[in-house]
């Protein structure tokens with residue numbers, strides 16, 4: 001009897017594994033749509049919207065010139081973002097971040 005149960009479980013295991021392999025990514029995708037606050041803020045690690053550079057608190061703490069510069073969408077936008085990341089990674093306080101145009 002134990003052998004029969006072991007054989008049934010053994011035969012079903014690939015099916016269970018396949019079901020989980022298909023179901024889990026679908027559930028994770030549905031969850032990220034429902035709750036888009038999934039990426040951590042580079043400064044404080046609090047959840048932030050995926051398309052924002054920082055969480056609301058850290059964004060608000062940036063000096064106004066840096067915030068203005070980071071809001072511009074031009075050919076140097078990516079260079080400014082890298083400048084922000086470099087300073088945050090070097091533990092520069094958010095209120096002291098300077099982003100050159």
Ligand SMILES: [Zn+2]
Nearest residue numbers: 041044055058
């Ligand atoms: Zn933050």
